[in-house]
Amino acid sequence: MGRYYSGDIFKKTLLDVEKEVFVEKWSISSDDLGMREGGWMIEKRRLYGGLSDHVDIVEVNNGSLSFILVPTRGMGVWKGSFKGYYLGWNSPVKTPVHPSLINLESRGGLGWLDGFNEWIVRCGLSSLGAPGMDVITDNMGRGREIKLTLHGKIANIPAERLEVTVGLNEPYEIRVEGVVYERSMFGSNLKLYSSAITYPNSNILRIIDSVENLKSIDDEMQLLYHCNFGPPFLGDGSTLLAPVELVAPRDSIAADGIEEFNMFGPPKPGFIEQVYFLKLRGDSDGRTSVMLLNSDETLAVSLSFSLNELPYFTLWKNTGSLEDGYVVGLEPGTSLPNNKAFERERGRIILLRPSEKYQSSIDVSIHVGREEVDRMKRRIEGLGAESKMKVLTEPSEEFSPSYKRKHHIRLSS
Amino acid sequence: MGRYYSGDIFKKTLLDVEKEVFVEKWSISSDDLGMREGGWMIEKRRLYGGLSDHVDIVEVNNGSLSFILVPTRGMGVWKGSFKGYYLGWNSPVKTPVHPSLINLESRGGLGWLDGFNEWIVRCGLSSLGAPGMDVITDNMGRGREIKLTLHGKIANIPAERLEVTVGLNEPYEIRVEGVVYERSMFGSNLKLYSSAITYPNSNILRIIDSVENLKSIDDEMQLLYHCNFGPPFLGDGSTLLAPVELVAPRDSIAADGIEEFNMFGPPKPGFIEQVYFLKLRGDSDGRTSVMLLNSDETLAVSLSFSLNELPYFTLWKNTGSLEDGYVVGLEPGTSLPNNKAFERERGRIILLRPSEKYQSSIDVSIHVGREEVDRMKRRIEGLGAESKMKVLTEPSEEFSPSYKRKHHIRLSS
Amino acid sequence: MGRYYSGDIFKKTLLDVEKEVFVEKWSISSDDLGMREGGWMIEKRRLYGGLSDHVDIVEVNNGSLSFILVPTRGMGVWKGSFKGYYLGWNSPVKTPVHPSLINLESRGGLGWLDGFNEWIVRCGLSSLGAPGMDVITDNMGRGREIKLTLHGKIANIPAERLEVTVGLNEPYEIRVEGVVYERSMFGSNLKLYSSAITYPNSNILRIIDSVENLKSIDDEMQLLYHCNFGPPFLGDGSTLLAPVELVAPRDSIAADGIEEFNMFGPPKPGFIEQVYFLKLRGDSDGRTSVMLLNSDETLAVSLSFSLNELPYFTLWKNTGSLEDGYVVGLEPGTSLPNNKAFERERGRIILLRPSEKYQSSIDVSIHVGREEVDRMKRRIEGLGAESKMKVLTEPSEEFSPSYKRKHHIRLSS
Known part of the structure; x- marks a missing residue:
C-alpha cells in the first residue's frame, strides 16, 4: 500500500471523472494502517435501487462520531451519530435521492424538497433561497427573465473528484475532499472545493469550503449551510443559544412567535414553519458560535464559524409532526434565504472576480453531559448571548420580502 | 435455501433500499422448488442501455400467463401474453423508459407520454388526469398555484422495496410485492403497497393495492388503472361489453362518436382519441366487470373490480394507426381523468386521514374460445349490460371541463 | 471470432436495447483482426462518476485521426485529434454529461447548454434553435402552446442500437452506427440512423445520417450539425473560407462585426457571440465546402456537404475567453437556428411523409501543412469563394427574428 503514501499522509483517490478514476467500493481503518490512534474507519460504497440508485456515499466513523457524506449530492452530509446520539433529522424522504x-x-x-433529507446541506452556489424571478444574461448578451428554483443547484450536482487523506501523525486528521462544479456554457462556472475533516474519537466535524469563480469575468455567488436537527437534540423544551444582536421574523407567521423564537415545542401536526433572520455577535476576529440544547441541557450541538465568511444567520423552526419532519435548521450563510433578486437589492450577494475564491468553514461539535454543555454555554454567553438584542416584531424591509408596514423595534435581553 | 422459507411460503427480498438490499439478477422456477404444480418461473433482471438503462423488471410466467412488472416505473405492468396472445399494446415507445x-x-x-407504453399503468397518487393549474400549500403555509402534470408521478417513481413470495401449498399463489413512495418534504407522503398475484397455469392477474397517507394530517389521493389493449384483443369489430348505467362524452369529438362508443374500428391514421366517462352497474356488493371482445367473440379480456373502490370508469378509444398506437384503454379509477381541480369541485377526490389506507384491486382475466367468452359475457349481462343506459350526447357539466351548453339526455339499451 | 464476420465485413453489435444486448467494455484493433492496414483501434467503454456516470463512449483511432462518439448523447462527437492537433473546443463543461x-x-x-461540450453535436430533430413558443397538437387533437427548448432533444437521447463494422478489404472502412429515436406517444417518432465513418490513417471523418418519420402521418423535422472548433484551428487571425453568396447578421451585435464576419480574433473575456447566416454556393451537384484556417494557413479543417441536404449555414462566432469557451461553430443545417415558429413561417422546416427518410452527410477533413491547406483552399475558391457576395448589414426579415427596420444590401467580394 506504499503507493498511497505521500510523506506523512495516506491518500486515496476514489473518483476523478476527467481521469476516468472511479472506485465503487473501498474502505480503510486504523487497523489497516496499523495506527495507534485506533477505532476509526472510512467506507465508500454505492447505493442501489429505488431513488438512491447509484448514489455514492462515504461513511466516516472516527470512533465516536460518524457521518455519511454524499458525493453524488454535492458533498452534503446525510446523517451522523455521536456516541449513539442521532445527528440529523427524520425527513419524509428516507434515503439520498439521486439528482437525476x-x-x-x-x-x-420547489422540486429541491423532493430530495431534502440531509443533516447538513449546502444551498447555492449561483443562487439560493425561495424561488423567484431573476434576470440572467443569456448567450445573446440579452437579459432573460428566468425562475430561480429553491436553494439552487449545488445539492443536486454529483462531485467530479473525491479523495480521502489520513494524517499519519498527530492529530491524525481524517479528511474527505470533494470537488463539485456548478457550471454551464453561458452560465456560472463555480468550483466548490470541499473538505470534511475530523479526528479520531473527537466530537468535531469541520467543513472547509472554497468556492472559486472559474469564469474570466465577475460572477455572483451565494452559499448557505442548511444544518438540520431533530431528536434527540431537538425536543420539547430545547432552545437555541446564540449571541443575537438582532432578530427579525420572515413573515407574519414568524412574527406571531417572535417572543419564543429561540424555544422549541413538541412535534405538532400541521405546524407552519417559522423563519427568523438573525444578526449575530462575534469575537474580535468575527468568530461566533450558536448552540442547540436539549431541555435539561445535558446534550447539545454547536456550530462555530466566522461572521466575516458567513455574516447572516437564519433559524428555521419547523416543529411539525415526527412523520412530516420535526426539525430545526441552523443556517449560517453569505446571505439570507430570500429569493436572490431581493438579496441582491439589499447588497447581500457575493461578487467574485475571475479566479477569486470565497472561503468558508463551519465546526460542528457535539456536547454530551451537563459539564460539557455548560462549558460551551459559557463561551457563547461570553460572545454576548446575554446582552440586549434588537427584536423586530414584524417583517422588515431590510430582511424580508413580505414586509408590509413600518416595523417596530424593541430591545430585549 | 431453507432460510427463504417461512411456514408454507417461499419468500425472497429482491430490493430494500433502506436496508441496502439489492439483487440485480435472480430467478426461480417450479423446478427449483421441486413443486408438483409446475411450469412457472419468475425472473428479475436489470435492463441496460438506451432509455431503459437501469430499469429493473420482474418477469412472471405462470405456465400459461406471463407478464412483466417494472419496479423502476412504479410497479406498472409493461406487457404480457396468454397462450401466445399478446397482452398490452404497441406504443411508439418500445421499451420501459427510466424515470430519470x-x-x-x-x-x-405532457412529459408522461414520453414513457407511456405499459399494458397496465397507474395514474396518481397525489393527482392524475389532464395537466392543469391547481393550488397547493407550500412550506410557508401559503397557497401556491402550480401546474399539475399529466397523470401524476407514481408511474415514474422507482419502487423502494420488492419481494417475491410463492405459496407452497394449493393454490400455490405467486406474488410480487412492491412498495413505492410518492413523498416529499412539504408534500404528499403516500405509500403504495402493491401486489401482483397469479396462480400456476391460471388465466388471471390480480392486482391488489393499498395507498396509505403517511402524513400526520389529512391528504388527498387519486388512483386510476390505465389498462391498455391493442391486437389481438382490439381489432376491427371488437367491442366493449359493460353494465353501463350512464355514458358521457368528454368532448365534442367523443360526442360525435357516442352512438358507437363501445365499438372499435380498424387502425386509422390521424384518428383523434375519443374518451367516454361511464357509470357502471355492479352486483349487490358493488362488484362489476367489463370485457373487451374481439369481433367473432372467440377471444376476450375482462377486468373485474369493486365500484366501492373504483367508482368511475373511463374508456379511452384511440384507434389510430398501428405505428402511432392502436389502443383502447379501460380505466377504472377513484375519479375521472380530468384535471384535479375540476374533479375536486365535483367531489371526486379521496381524502385520507393520517395512517388511513385506501384499498383497491383489479382482476384481469383472459378468455379464450367462444365457450369461455360466452360464460363471462353472461356474467356481465347479469350485471345489467343489457338494461337501459343514460346516454349524454354532449359533454356535461358534471363530467367534463369542456361542457358548453345544456346537455341532452337520452335513454338507450 | 468467425461469428462476427459477414462476407467481407467484421461486425459487432454493442447495444440493442430491444434485444437486451449491451456490451459494457469492448475493443478491437487492426492487430486483433490481423490486418495489413494497421494501427487503428476502436474501444467502447462506459464512464463512471460525476455527471458522466453511465455515459457510454466509443473511441475510434484510425492511426492518424481519433474521435470519441457518445452514444448516450445522441451519437454526438465529443472530441478528436489528428496527428496531435486537438479537434473540438474547451467548454466549461469538461466531460460528457448524462442526459438524465x-x-x-x-x-x-436553455438547459441544453449544461451539457454542451461536443466537437460535433446534432441539433434537432423535431425542433432546433432558440427557445420559443410553438403550437403542437396534443392527444385531444387540440392546439397546445408549448415552449420549445434550445436546440431540441436529440443530443440528450441515448442511442438504442450501436454497431461497429470494419471492412476487411480496401479501403478498410471503419464504421460506427447508432440508432437514436426521438419519439413519444402523441409526439414525434423520428428515427435517426447515424453512421460515423473513417479509414485507416485517413484525415476524414464522414457522418452519414438518415432521419425517418415513423409516424403514419406527415411530421416536421429539423437537423443542424453544430461543429465547434477551438485552438489550434481557431486562434487570433484564423479565418473562415467559404463560397458565400449572401451573409446576414442575426442581430445588431452581429451587424456591428459584419465587416470581419469571417475573421477571428484572440480570446476576449466578455465577448458577446456574433451569429451570421450564410447562403453558400456549391458545384453543379450542390456540393460545397467551407474551411477554418489558422492564421498562417498551415492548419485547417474543412466541412464538405451538399446544399441539397443542408441548404442553410450558420456561423457562430464566440471568441470569448479560453475559460468561458473560445469557439467558432460551423453549422450546416436544414434551417437556420432561429426558433422553429419563425423558421416555419419562412418555409424552412422539412416535412416528412410517413416512412420518408431525410438523408444528410458531412465530411470533416483535416489539412496539415501549407500544401494541403492550399489544395483545399483552391477547391473552395473554385466554388466561388472569391466571387461577389451579398452582405446584409442589418438583421433582415427573411433570416432573423430580431430584424427591426429595412435592411441594407451591399455587394462585396
Missing part, C-alpha cells in the same frame, strides 16, 4: 430523479423546476420551483 | 429520462413538466405538462 | 442530469426546460429553456 430530482426536477428542481417541479412544483413551481 | 422523463421530464413530466415537458411539452406543457 | 440535463433538464432542457431549465434556465428558461
